Amino acid sequence: MPLATRVTSDRPSKPAGRPIPFARAVLAVAVAILSQVAVAYAQERTTPKDAPPGQRPKLTTDTGRPVGTDQHSLTAGPEGPTLLEHFYLLEKLARFDRERIPERVVHARGAGARGEFVSYADHSARTRAAFLSAKGKTTPVFARFSTVVLPKGSADTARDVRGFAVKFYTEEGNYDLVGNDIPVFFIRDAIKFPDLVHSLKPSPVTNVQEAERFFDFFSALPETTHMLTFLFSDQGTPASFRQMDGFGVNTFKWVNDKGDVHYIKYRWKSDQGVKTLTDEEAKVMGGKEPASLTKDLYDALKAGIYPSWELQVQALRPDELNKLDFDALDATKVWPESIVAFKPIGKMTIRKGPDNFFEETEQVAFNTGAYVPGIEPSEDRLLQGRNFSYSDTQRYRLGTNYQQLPINRPIDPVHNVNQEGLADHMMRKGDINYSPSTRQPEAPVEDKRALISATPLKGPVQYSAVKDPKDYDQAGERIRGMNSTDRDHLIHNLTGEMRKVKNREVVVRQIANFTRADADFGRRLAEANGVDFEKVKKTINASVAASR
Numbered sequence: 001m002p003l004a005t006r007v008t009s010d011r012p013s014k015p016a017g018r019p020i021p022f023a024r025a026v027l028a029v030a031v032a033i034l035s036q037v038a039v040a041y042a043q044e045r046t047t048p049k050d051a052p053p054g055q056r057p058k059l060t061t062d063t064g065r066p067v068g069t070d071q072h073s074l075t076a077g078p079e080g081p082t083l084l085e086h087f088y089l090l091e092k093l094a095r096f097d098r099e100r101i102p103e104r105v106v107h108a109r110g111a112g113a114r115g116e117f118v119s120y121a122d123h124s125a126r127t128r129a130a131f132l133s134a135k136g137k138t139t140p141v142f143a144r145f146s147t148v149v150l151p152k153g154s155a156d157t158a159r160d161v162r163g164f165a166v167k168f169y170t171e172e173g174n175y176d177l178v179g180n181d182i183p184v185f186f187i188r189d190a191i192k193f194p195d196l197v198h199s200l201k202p203s204p205v206t207n208v209q210e211a212e213r214f215f216d217f218f219s220a221l222p223e224t225t226h227m228l229t230f231l232f233s234d235q236g237t238p239a240s241f242r243q244m245d246g247f248g249v250n251t252f253k254w255v256n257d258k259g260d261v262h263y264i265k266y267r268w269k270s271d272q273g274v275k276t277l278t279d280e281e282a283k284v285m286g287g288k289e290p291a292s293l294t295k296d297l298y299d300a301l302k303a304g305i306y307p308s309w310e311l312q313v314q315a316l317r318p319d320e321l322n323k324l325d326f327d328a329l330d331a332t333k334v335w336p337e338s339i340v341a342f343k344p345i346g347k348m349t350i351r352k353g354p355d356n357f358f359e360e361t362e363q364v365a366f367n368t369g370a371y372v373p374g375i376e377p378s379e380d381r382l383l384q385g386r387n388f389s390y391s392d393t394q395r396y397r398l399g400t401n402y403q404q405l406p407i408n409r410p411i412d413p414v415h416n417v418n419q420e421g422l423a424d425h426m427m428r429k430g431d432i433n434y435s436p437s438t439r440q441p442e443a444p445v446e447d448k449r450a451l452i453s454a455t456p457l458k459g460p461v462q463y464s465a466v467k468d469p470k471d472y473d474q475a476g477e478r479i480r481g482m483n484s485t486d487r488d489h490l491i492h493n494l495t496g497e498m499r500k501v502k503n504r505e506v507v508v509r510q511i512a513n514f515t516r517a518d519a520d521f522g523r524r525l526a527e528a529n530g531v532d533f534e535k536v537k538k539t540i541n542a543s544v545a546a547s548r
């Protein structure tokens with residue numbers, strides 16, 4: 001049993017003590033040689049060998065047995081039925097039958113690629129994250145750009161948010177920065193996320209995405225207004241993954257060695273600039289080449305054009321959060337750059353598409369709960385929910401041991417007693433699967449550096465809305481900050497979808513939300529949708545009265 005020998009041979013050896021009698025020494029040498037042979041044998045059995053150069057490898061079954069024919073089933077006589085005995089045929093069909101795994105519940109369609117991140121400087125004054133501890137420090141990354149709502153086979157060109165997820169393979173474990181191409185989000189509390197996604201996904205009756213359903217939801221939830229000014233601008237239809245910025249959206253914490261905390265927000269600034277399509281261009285492009293954004297990325301990489309992004313952060317000390325006149329941890333808001341400037345941190349360059357789409361892009365599992373020492377979640381209510389949801393869905397989508405898949409494995413070995421479950425292939429050694437143990441002197445040790453910072457709390461345990469939600473202010477500022485073309489496109493793109501909504505009350509309520517952001521914009525939107533603006537004003541008055 002080579003495997004068993006391997007297991008026992010790697011147990012911790014006893015420390016040297018009294019002189020060993022000759023017979024025991026011979027026995028020890030023999031055991032050592034035998035165990036080396038067994039290890040070599042086990043490795044030979046488990047490490048795939050390539051055919052010698054110039055020779056084609058032999059076709060094999062999944063157990064490694066050479067295959068006699070890949071063209072014909074084994075049948076009972078020339079005209080008889082196929083025999084159950086044809087194991088290779090059964091294996092081939094059974095594997096095919098199981099090729100699909102559940103697609104991501106959101107962000108199902110995406111393009112992934114490898115590259116690296118280089119830190120501009122030693123950022124240890126703000127964070128003890130090792131990958132940011134020196135100028136020029138280089139960390140391998142895997143990035144995945146995605147659409148959110150529609151399934152894996154849908155078009156890249158749909159009006160949608162784009163995911164911008166980056167996995168850093170650092171020496172202190174993987175750090176996942178799972179962002180979007182829009183700096184804010186629809187909602188501020190994780191409890192609304194399933195409702196948001198249900199309203200945007202195809203109807204459970206018709207299997208068609210319906211404006212009737214998502215505007216019903218958006219119009220009833222004014223906090224979505226700011227996000228809609230991005231989604232329905234041309235930013236909702238990016239021209240390419242290379243030409244879009246990324247944002248962490250949520251607020252995170254950076255903590256240095258002394259325990260000083262900064263609340264931070266991330267931005268990836270594209271060195272290629274930002275390029276968007278008009279609604280019409282996106283529709284034409286979607287007809288001609290539905291995979292246009294994916295192809296653009298891979299064509300560029302093949303041509304040796306490597307896109308890059310600068311990572312930037314905004315940082316505030318805990319006592320500075322009240323510089324902002326809204327809840328700083330509300331994901332429907334940006335931190336105005338006039339108050340908190342972005343500082344450059346480092347650069348990511350993407351260099352290579354995947355060798356295998358399924359094994360890399362499909363099986364990569366990003367997770368907002370994957371932090372490294374020096375980076376922590378903030379108390380942001382949306383982020384707190386996300387920190388549960390990603391690993392939970394990945395256990396369902398990829399299985400309990402999804403972190404052992406090559407694309408998800410950290411670069412340094414994992415040491416803990418977590419084990420077993422479907423497809424566990426850590427090849428652990430020894431019988432100590434509990435902690436603490438006095439039998440394992442070199443057991444992994446805890447690292448106090450990895451403890452998180454202490455957060456002072458006050459007040460009762462409660463269910464409550466954020467104070468002073470200010471749902472319309474930043475939406476209004478954004479609308480007023482647009483040039484006239486962008487504002488016209490926002491009206492045009494919104495109207496294109498709102499015209500499909502049969503329930504006019506929903507349309508009036510949605511226009512009322514935009515009017516509360518900017519009265520002139522609301523009036524123009526009402527006109528474009530054939531809505532009497534007096535009705536909009538009445539709706540606003542009623543909602544203001546109800547909220548008193």
Ligand code: HEM
Binds near residue numbers: 162163249331365386
């Ligand atoms: C409470 C709010 C949210 C929840 C519960 C949630 C949940 C999820 C889930 C379940 C997935 C699928 C993951 C997988 O199957 O591997 C996902 C993917 C993703 N989410 Fe969220 N999400 C939330 C908010 C956000 C926000 C605010 C952002 C942007 C900052 C975001 C960005 C992404 C991205 C980029 C992906 C795709 C990752 C990939 O490429 O594999 N999500 N989300």
